[in-house]
Amino acid sequence: MTERFKLAPAAAAVVLVSLLSGCLSFPDPAPPQSDCDADDPRVGQTAEFVDTFIHNVHGTARIADNCTIVIENFTYDGIGLDVRVVGVVDGDFANPTILTSDIRRDGGYSNETLEIPLPEGVTLDDVPTISIMCVPFTYSFGHGTFQ
Numbered sequence: 001m002t003e004r005f006k007l008a009p010a011a012a013a014v015v016l017v018s019l020l021s022g023c024l025s026f027p028d029p030a031p032p033q034s035d036c037d038a039d040d041p042r043v044g045q046t047a048e049f050v051d052t053f054i055h056n057v058h059g060t061a062r063i064a065d066n067c068t069i070v071i072e073n074f075t076y077d078g079i080g081l082d083v084r085v086v087g088v089v090d091g092d093f094a095n096p097t098i099l100t101s102d103i104r105r106d107g108g109y110s111n112e113t114l115e116i117p118l119p120e121g122v123t124l125d126d127v128p129t130i131s132i133m134c135v136p137f138t139y140s141f142g143h144g145t146f147q
Helices: 009-023
Strands: 046-048 058-065 068-076 083-088 109-117 129-134 139-145
Touching (some): 058 139, 068 129, 083 139
Antiparallel strands (some): 046 058, 068 109, 083 129, 129 139
């Protein structure tokens, strides 16, 4: 007689997420740009993470120069599956521009400052909206549009 191996629904979900995280890996962005000017008219614009859906994402992103974005008072619980700061054009969350490596960490973030240099080949045109995104599922934990 053969016994079948069954998992409780919660255990099955953990196994599925573990398998997906191993299968779905995304490359880190290109190296950061150097020699940035601050002559773009968008320098100084801000984006509030007002559309925060999950994981307590809050903060204000500010364009510091032509190739640097600073997120101030950044709060995020640090949980997720391959979570990155991304740029989004025209609401196309399915095709984000990845700006950082995975930002998950134990203990999360509480009112911290993140400096995000844009990778080589990325411009402010690629980041009219900034998002904290679970990349494997293209799910925004929170985002805001620069104004």
